[in-house]
Amino acid sequence: MRTPIIIVKKLPAAGMAIFPFILLKSERLKNDQEIINHEKIHLRQQLELLVFPFYLLYFLNYLINLFKYQNHHLAYRNIIFEQEAYDHENDLNYLKNGNWYGWIKSI
Numbered sequence: 001m002r003t004p005i006i007i008v009k010k011l012p013a014a015g016m017a018i019f020p021f022i023l024l025k026s027e028r029l030k031n032d033q034e035i036i037n038h039e040k041i042h043l044r045q046q047l048e049l050l051v052f053p054f055y056l057l058y059f060l061n062y063l064i065n066l067f068k069y070q071n072h073h074l075a076y077r078n079i080i081f082e083q084e085a086y087d088h089e090n091d092l093n094y095l096k097n098g099n100w101y102g103w104i105k106s107i
Helices: 027-031 033-048 052-069 072-077 080-088 102-106
Strands: 005-007 015-018 021-024
Touching (some): 015 033, 021 027, 021 033, 033 080
Antiparallel strands (some): 015 021
16 A cells, blocks of 8 residues: 655655655655655554554653753654664665564663
């Protein structure tokens, strides 16, 4: 099944996954396999947690990290879901090989 991609020019990031869509800042990013893979990893994470709990845990993890690091960028990069997505965005077979609940390794 193909993932629907929507271009949102005012998106605050290059890409974002909001189940079941991938939002991209520009049309040219549709050809960026790493960004698409990164966002598809987030879509899998959202499925693993039945969507809404993903957003809750993502936000709570960000707040804890923000308190811990006192820095937005460090807080974001250390969100457990982002760690899995960044660690495997270059492995285009990561999702095909299973790897369900891979973010748990970052806890």
